[in-house]
Amino acid sequence: MRRYVPLLVLVVALGIWLGGAGAVASQEATPAGAATPGASAVSNRADLVATLRARGLTVDEVDRLSEPTVPFGGAQSGTVLRLSGDGLSKPAEIAVYEYADDAALAADAEQILPDGSLETTKILWIEPPHFFESGQILALYLGSDQEVLDLLTAVLGPQFAGG
Amino acid sequence: MRTKRTRSHVLVAAVVALLVASAWPTVAGANHSWNNFHWTREANPLIAGVGNNLDSTWSDFLTTAVSDWSQHPELVVVTIEKGQTSSPDCAPVTGTIQACNGEYGRIGWLGLASVWNASGHIAMGVLQLNDTYFNQPAYDTPEWRNLVMCQELAHTFGLGHQDENQTNPNLGSCMDYSDNPGGPPTNEHPNQHDWDQLAEIYEHVDSAQTFAAVAAQTTSLNDVNVPATQITFPELGGTAEFAATGAGGISVNTFVILADEEILERGAAPAATPVSTPES
Numbered sequence: 001m002r003r004y005v006p007l008l009v010l011v012v013a014l015g016i017w018l019g020g021a022g023a024v025a026s027q028e029a030t031p032a033g034a035a036t037p038g039a040s041a042v043s044n045r046a047d048l049v050a051t052l053r054a055r056g057l058t059v060d061e062v063d064r065l066s067e068p069t070v071p072f073g074g075a076q077s078g079t080v081l082r083l084s085g086d087g088l089s090k091p092a093e094i095a096v097y098e099y100a101d102d103a104a105l106a107a108d109a110e111q112i113l114p115d116g117s118l119e120t121t122k123i124l125w126i127e128p129p130h131f132f133e134s135g136q137i138l139a140l141y142l143g144s145d146q147e148v149l150d151l152l153t154a155v156l157g158p159q160f161a162g163g
Numbered sequence: 164m165r166t167k168r169t170r171s172h173v174l175v176a177a178v179v180a181l182l183v184a185s186a187w188p189t190v191a192g193a194n195h196s197w198n199n200f201h202w203t204r205e206a207n208p209l210i211a212g213v214g215n216n217l218d219s220t221w222s223d224f225l226t227t228a229v230s231d232w233s234q235h236p237e238l239v240v241v242t243i244e245k246g247q248t249s250s251p252d253c254a255p256v257t258g259t260i261q262a263c264n265g266e267y268g269r270i271g272w273l274g275l276a277s278v279w280n281a282s283g284h285i286a287m288g289v290l291q292l293n294d295t296y297f298n299q300p301a302y303d304t305p306e307w308r309n310l311v312m313c314q315e316l317a318h319t320f321g322l323g324h325q326d327e328n329q330t331n332p333n334l335g336s337c338m339d340y341s342d343n344p345g346g347p348p349t350n351e352h353p354n355q356h357d358w359d360q361l362a363e364i365y366e367h368v369d370s371a372q373t374f375a376a377v378a379a380q381t382t383s384l385n386d387v388n389v390p391a392t393q394i395t396f397p398e399l400g401g402t403a404e405f406a407a408t409g410a411g412g413i414s415v416n417t418f419v420i421l422a423d424e425e426i427l428e429r430g431a432a433p434a435a436t437p438v439s440t441p442e443s
Contacts, residue, residue, distance in 0.1 A: 065268045069268075069270060070277070078270070122197065122318040124273045124340075126272070126273060126296065127271075
């Protein structure tokens, strides 16, 4: 019987490993827009800007996207915000898309797969994309700065798609 | 005793097999077909005309990419055709690939490729290049332009990415994400892995065709004086207009497909069976 102990250990380890992988997968499948405990309810762009400023950040509008395109083609407007200051080692930009109604927002959000890709469109992003949803907005951060990701998660809830 | 030993060997083998199987999906570039999307053809090669709606800053790069993807003419023959849509909007045109550029804004993407499918087969495709970034020194380089043009064009054939990590070493393919496309090795052109994948995607043939159907049709109108001829494609909800424009007859680049307005408006795939060769 003793000779089987290493094998049993291996099997148990494999089970734990596979179980862990499943847990990671289920974390990645967090429903869109689910807020983290303590995350404020941001319903639109003005709310977002106010919330970020209330946290001590400097928020500047650096570009307006008059005709939002894929994957935000249903948005009413798009704005690029530059964030800097308190809590960020270096400035970052996020694009914020505001929607006139829930259906248009859902239509755009649903086409974005959990890994940030789209079913029938291939997009070459300048940096890894991270998609967030809250109220009437979808927000996109391109980059890998953990400070920015933590900030956006705190304000908007966990990303619903992206790397 | 012997049976017990055999059982333990089987168990060990099963565990090893499980470990190998679980590690398999992490092998980079094992398969980079894009959802097995492909154009229908009754025979190879795939004859793919790319509608040129680009401005002059992109002409050389389109030429390079078309040349790159024509290195295996037994598989794919790519040609540059007259544009049938307009930049920057780039409305799709049934049965074609259209290439466009424009200042789409600081929206985060350098380029994109979209395909519309009918019954699992590509019915039309577009590629778009974002000059908001290519007008900036960081991206206004032959290396970046070659990579993006090469990659987006290949997406419209059904090829996906070999690797999506921008910071790891280049694989020597334009289907590899990179923050330094010049390399070495350079990521400006296809590599053998891309050709292997394309060969796999297009290994089979279909009972109908899209691009090639039009080419076959036009060759039967081998008269420069023939008036424009319209042929209806009920499966695609559109009409093709064939017009003679030069000596020697009709060529692929002279056809204009008037796609179903509803399809274009909703931007969805035509709810149709694969394109069948029309009878004239």
